[in-house]
Amino acid sequence: MLKQLNGKPPKITARVNRIIIGCLLGVVTMLSSGTLRAAEKPNVIFIAVDDLNNWTGFAGNQDAITPNMNTLASEGVHFSRAYCAYPLCGPSRASLMAGVYFAELNASKTQPEDEEVEEKIEALGSSLLHTYMGDRGYKTMAVGKILHKHVPDNSVDLSGGRDSWDFNEDASGERIRSNWPPDLNPDTAETLTDWGLYVGDNGTGTEADMSDSKSAAWAVARLQESHTEPFMLMVGMLHPHVPWYVPQKYYDLYDPATLTLPPYDPDDFDDIPDAGADNINDGYPRTEWANANNGANGISQWRNIAHSYLANISYADAKIGLVLDALKNSPYAANTIVVLWSDHGYHMGEKNTFQKHTLWDRSGVAPLVIKAPGMATGETCDEVVSLLDIYPTLLDLCDLPPNEKNRGRSLKPLLENPETPWDYPAFTYKHGIKAVQDGDLRYIEYEDGSQELYDHSVDPNEWANLVTNPNYADELEELQAMSPFPEEPGTGVVFEFTNGSALDNGANPDNAGIGGEMTVEDITITIHDIIGQNGTRNSGGTEHRTNIGNQNGLGINSADPDKANNFDSGEGWEFKFDTDVYLQSIDLQAMLVGGTLTITSAAFPDIVLSGEMNDVNELGSVQVPEGTMIRIAFTHVDGQGTDGPKIMSLTVARDLSAFNDWISTNHPLLAGDDALPGEDPDKDGVSNLREFALNGDPTNGSNSGAVHSTTTDADGDTQKELVLTIAVRNGSGSPNFNSGASGEQTATVDGVVYSVEGSLDLVSFTSAVSEATPPVLGPLSPLPTGWEYRTFRLDASQGLPAGSLGFMWVGVEEEAP
Numbered sequence: 001m002l003k004q005l006n007g008k009p010p011k012i013t014a015r016v017n018r019i020i021i022g023c024l025l026g027v028v029t030m031l032s033s034g035t036l037r038a039a040e041k042p043n044v045i046f047i048a049v050d051d052l053n054n055w056t057g058f059a060g061n062q063d064a065i066t067p068n069m070n071t072l073a074s075e076g077v078h079f080s081r082a083y084c085a086y087p088l089c090g091p092s093r094a095s096l097m098a099g100v101y102f103a104e105l106n107a108s109k110t111q112p113e114d115e116e117v118e119e120k121i122e123a124l125g126s127s128l129l130h131t132y133m134g135d136r137g138y139k140t141m142a143v144g145k146i147l148h149k150h151v152p153d154n155s156v157d158l159s160g161g162r163d164s165w166d167f168n169e170d171a172s173g174e175r176i177r178s179n180w181p182p183d184l185n186p187d188t189a190e191t192l193t194d195w196g197l198y199v200g201d202n203g204t205g206t207e208a209d210m211s212d213s214k215s216a217a218w219a220v221a222r223l224q225e226s227h228t229e230p231f232m233l234m235v236g237m238l239h240p241h242v243p244w245y246v247p248q249k250y251y252d253l254y255d256p257a258t259l260t261l262p263p264y265d266p267d268d269f270d271d272i273p274d275a276g277a278d279n280i281n282d283g284y285p286r287t288e289w290a291n292a293n294n295g296a297n298g299i300s301q302w303r304n305i306a307h308s309y310l311a312n313i314s315y316a317d318a319k320i321g322l323v324l325d326a327l328k329n330s331p332y333a334a335n336t337i338v339v340l341w342s343d344h345g346y347h348m349g350e351k352n353t354f355q356k357h358t359l360w361d362r363s364g365v366a367p368l369v370i371k372a373p374g375m376a377t378g379e380t381c382d383e384v385v386s387l388l389d390i391y392p393t394l395l396d397l398c399d400l401p402p403n404e405k406n407r408g409r410s411l412k413p414l415l416e417n418p419e420t421p422w423d424y425p426a427f428t429y430k431h432g433i434k435a436v437q438d439g440d441l442r443y444i445e446y447e448d449g450s451q452e453l454y455d456h457s458v459d460p461n462e463w464a465n466l467v468t469n470p471n472y473a474d475e476l477e478e479l480q481a482m483s484p485f486p487e488e489p490g491t492g493v494v495f496e497f498t499n500g501s502a503l504d505n506g507a508n509p510d511n512a513g514i515g516g517e518m519t520v521e522d523i524t525i526t527i528h529d530i531i532g533q534n535g536t537r538n539s540g541g542t543e544h545r546t547n548i549g550n551q552n553g554l555g556i557n558s559a560d561p562d563k564a565n566n567f568d569s570g571e572g573w574e575f576k577f578d579t580d581v582y583l584q585s586i587d588l589q590a591m592l593v594g595g596t597l598t599i600t601s602a603a604f605p606d607i608v609l610s611g612e613m614n615d616v617n618e619l620g621s622v623q624v625p626e627g628t629m630i631r632i633a634f635t636h637v638d639g640q641g642t643d644g645p646k647i648m649s650l651t652v653a654r655d656l657s658a659f660n661d662w663i664s665t666n667h668p669l670l671a672g673d674d675a676l677p678g679e680d681p682d683k684d685g686v687s688n689l690r691e692f693a694l695n696g697d698p699t700n701g702s703n704s705g706a707v708h709s710t711t712t713d714a715d716g717d718t719q720k721e722l723v724l725t726i727a728v729r730n731g732s733g734s735p736n737f738n739s740g741a742s743g744e745q746t747a748t749v750d751g752v753v754y755s756v757e758g759s760l761d762l763v764s765f766t767s768a769v770s771e772a773t774p775p776v777l778g779p780l781s782p783l784p785t786g787w788e789y790r791t792f793r794l795d796a797s798q799g800l801p802a803g804s805l806g807f808m809w810v811g812v813e814e815e816a817p
Contacts (some may be wrong), residue, residue, distance in 0.1 A: 041137070041230040041398055042373060043336040045327060046130075047235070048146055049316055050089065050241035052342035052367055055309065056317075059367060063260055065253050065314050068321030069369070072340060076371025077415050078380045080689040083437050084427035086388050087356050087363040088146035089241075091147035092387065093342040097128045097147055097390040099406040101429060101484065103618050106607050111148050118152040123605040126405035129391045130232055131155055136400050139229050141222055144215035144236030151234070161216035163211035165192060166240065166245055171202045179295060179304065180285060186808050191242065193354070198245035207247050212237045216319035223326040230398070235323055240312035240346075244305075250315045256299050256307035263461050264291075269352070271465040273450035275433075276359075284355040291349075309348060310478045337397055338371040339390060350461065359444045359456070360462055364428045370416055372397050381418035384437050385411060386426040402668040407484055410669065413759040426658045427484045432615045436482050441472075443479035447615050453479070493523050493581075496649045497554035523652065523693055524578040530556060531572030531633055553589055553646030566590060567597075567644040572633030581652040583630075589614055591645040594637040603628045624652075636743075659692050659751060662786075667698055674797040693812040695727040722758060722794040726810055727787045734788060734808065744811075745792060755811035758794035788790035 056066045058073035059080065085095035090111035091102040098105060098121040105112075105120040112120075118128055127135065130151065134140040141152045145158030149745040150162040168176040178196030199205055207213055209430040219235045239246070269277055280286075290302035297304070320340070327333055342367065347353045350362045357363060366387060371377075376395075388408030395402055395528040396410035413420045425438040432447035442459040453469075453476055466472045494516055516527045555566040556573060563624050567573075583599075591597065591612060599607040604622045622632065636642035663675050670688075682699050691698040728735050728749065735747035735754065744757040783789065 004374040017808075024694055026599060040335075043227075043230050043332050044133070044138075044394060044398065045336055045338045046146075046232060046234040046394075047142070047320060047321070047338070048093070048236040049340065049342045049347050049367070050145055050236070050238050051344070052240055052313065053346040053362070054314070054365065054367060055313060055348070056367060058369070059696045063254065066317040068324055069183060069319045069340065072320075072324060072371060073369045074378045076338065076369050076378075077376050077418055077549070078378050079368040079385050079386045079411070079414075080382050081437070082341070082366055082368035082389075083364050083384065083385055083427075083428055084366050085427070086429055087344045087358060088430070089343050089356075093145075093147050094767060096343070096387045096390055097130070097457035098343075099126065099129065099408065100124065100386060101388075101407060101427070101618075103429060104407075106605070108608070114147040114149050114152045117147055118155060120605075121405075124405060126403060128155065129394065130234060132233050132391075132403055133394070133398070133400065137229060138398075139227060140229040140745060141231060142234040143218045143381065144212070145236075145238055146234050146236045150236070156234075158222070160215065160547055161307045162236065163214055163238075165241070165243065166198055166200070166205070166210045167243065168196070168199050168205075168245055169201050179301065185283065185285075187281075187283040191281070191355075193284055194242040197251070198247050210238055210246075210315075212316060212319045212323065216322045219323045220326040223323070223330045223332065227332070230292070235320075237316045239316040239319075240309055244312045246311050250311040250318075251307065253314055254307055254310055256303040256509075259301060259306050260301060261306060261309070262348055264349050264352070265461070265463050266352075273446060273448075274413065274451065274576075275446035276444070276452055277448045279358040279360075279430075279433075280351070280353050280731070281355050281357055284353055285286060287299040287349040287352045287354070305354055306348055331486050335373055336395070337373070338369075339394065340367070340369040340385060341390060342366040342368075343387075346446075354436075357430070359428060359430060361437075361442055361456065361460075361766075362462075364435060364437070364442075369696050369729040370411065370415060375412075375415040376418055379418045380757055381414050382426065383414060383420075383422035384426050384439065385414070385419075385422075395667075404668070415648070418787065419504060425482055427482075432617070434483075438482065441475055441479060443476070443482075445480070451476075453482075493520050493653065494649050494651045495525055496522055497647060498552045523581060525575055526578070527652075528574040528576055528629060531574065532570070553648045555646040566646045567634035568640070569595070569634060569636035569642040570640045571644075572631055574629055574631045576627050576629055577624060577652070580626050581618050581624050583624050583650075583652055585616050585618050585651045586632075587616045587648040587650075588650050590643070592636065592643070595642070595644050596635050597632065597645060598635070599630065599632050601628055601630045603630075621722055659689065660693050663688070670698060687812075689752065690812045693729060693754065694730075694810070695783060723791060724756065724758075724794075724810070725789055725791045726756075726784055728754060728784060728790045730788045735790070737790070753813050755813075756792050756793070757809060757811075 024386065034282055044669045055061045056072045058078055066663065076354065084092045084101045086092045086753050087454045090112065091107075094105060094107070094112060094117045095102045098117060104124065107116055107120055120130070121128060126132075128151075130138075130140045130142065134155075136158065139158075140156040141158040141160075142156045144150070144162050146545045151159065161631065169179070170176055176199075177194045180194045198207075198210065200209055213697045215235060215237065219233060222231075222233055252553065267290065273774050282288050285301070285305065287302065290305055291300055293301050295301050295304045299307075324338070327336060327338070331467045343364050343811055344356050345361075347358065348362075351358065355363075368385070368387065369392070370393065386408055388406070389411050390408070392402060392408050393411040393415075394400075395406075396412045397415075402410075409424065414422060423439075425436050428435040428437075434445045436443045440455055442452075442456060442462065444452040453466040453472060454461075454464070455472070456462075456467060459756045467476065473699045480754060514527055514529055542754060553566070554573075556568070583604075586599075586609075588609065591609070591614065593612045595610070599609075599619070601624070602771075605621065607619055609617055632647070633642035659677055659778045663670055667675075675688070677692070680687050680698075682697075686696060688698045690696065728747070729752060730749060735749040736746040737747040737754070737756070739745060744755045746756075747754050
């Protein structure tokens, strides 16, 4: 199986790094960092607050009464622009706890069961955050809502479970809706939305009966116990998730008449595409309704909603305060990390709605506070970060090995100094919609290709869509190309199935296209077999063969170029690649409701794509070894013969597994673009790939690999030769250097091509002779396992031309597949 780099395949580049040798560079010594003893490892309190936006005192809201969260923020770092990976509870929490984007989990539904999330991330060779920590010495405890329900069964050492929503019910057990009953909106039943006083079961409910009260009490009890091993205590608060019901005393904290309501523009949607407006959920109140209608108290429902939301936040804050006070009064206070986060933001009237779900900033940005021993206190960090960063941050703070599958990056540098330069975008996805936050710019791309672009530096309310503004054309192009997956189109190898391309009826039109091949950039895909509607191989004859035709897109049908070239229900296609690749994305057209496209192989868990789609679908960087059989088959609930989709393109990336292993083992803190072969994170002019090839250190700008140069002087007055000694990789066998057509010495090992060449006159190049024995250059540092020294000599017995400077260089590039 191929290995991925931080959960990602490498970005493929053609960059060659050539350095003229003119100085002696020392050999890097690999130092392994020490690990903390178990007793010294910090504990973790992990507090999830459901549906909390930035209406808190520590985030600057002047109305919010949140003294306990404010105190926590004063003792740690508040990240003011932390973005969720998905603007809905279940998938956001699944992404955060799994450390990957929700689409990569390939879940069966948008709100998957906790056990399914666990199963899916383990199928990717990883584990949930608390499982990862538990497997490395932490005692894990959980109460309340952590994933969509709680945590998977038997995944923690101690569980306090989770109670249900705090409904108001009549004597028959039916829900009582105070302000948002179904007769106001037939779609109301799709949500839990309502607001008012908490009265519980037939008016007998007390604050102690409420779910978050019970969760807080359970967590407090755990902190009053003795723990002999480091612990992770997860506490999930349900409030301020709807329904917004709390006791009267929390309403009494506020005067609804004086609350500051958020900005709202009735004409806001004038420049928003229809796909953007479609993100508004019909089950939630509209701002125009809430502003025009009063509640039973004679106050506008907008103010009543804001009042209820704030009262629910204050209730959650009170319960969080109980947990934080218990920590303060415990023996664990000085050595405990506290992380407080919400799963996404929430509209409170902005964009004419009261909901989550959208890709606008109000729904995407979520509160995040981290307090950790030895880190900054009382600081606000305004850099763009992601909730996916929480997983690797905790591993870093707890001195645990990094999880190479994590998509996020450690925030420890920002916790040490919130002013640290941080130039990373954050990505939020929902089905086929992508949002990118890069600095002050927010870009949204919908499934139909329509777009929105906002500049928060001048338009924090996102009222002016700049997508057609020529002044932002360059920025728009950059944002369109951004992705957390280097494997998206433009960085991978794309097999585009167009009219006349190689798979059109295959190499043998009389045999259903079996054996047909298509080669793109030296990667070949070969058809192994065709699946007919009855599900058997090669059963369709000439009526069931690969077909592209003049409509473009790969399907299975007759040779008629005018006939629809889609898959029918029951049909499939088996294929393989001639080299190790990452299967990255598939572009489908005309996928119907009720249809399912399934990608299966012995090399990876089934990938299931269901429902209506007409776009590129990310496949989560699936690892595919050379020659592995893959099947793509379509089924429909209406049975055989039902028209299905066609495949417009398939995108893969090459493997550079040895490089990935080196990064993840020796430089695990490098993540994102900084960990790619062609990048230069330490800004020393030497790429990661060259550092990898020459035993360098990509995090140390003063070291660029073991390279030694010298000249010899045999008789004291005439220069005889130039000599170059370098460290080369030998992980898969000692490299065999051979003379190339241009006079260079070349060898390939571990996915790297070395090229060594020299010149005596700066015009012509001369082949240098390679040998395994280094010359006497003084003491050479021992090399770690995986490298050896190799020496190259360039004959200068005739002397250098007058005024000339002889030199030798070594080039490094990726091996073509």
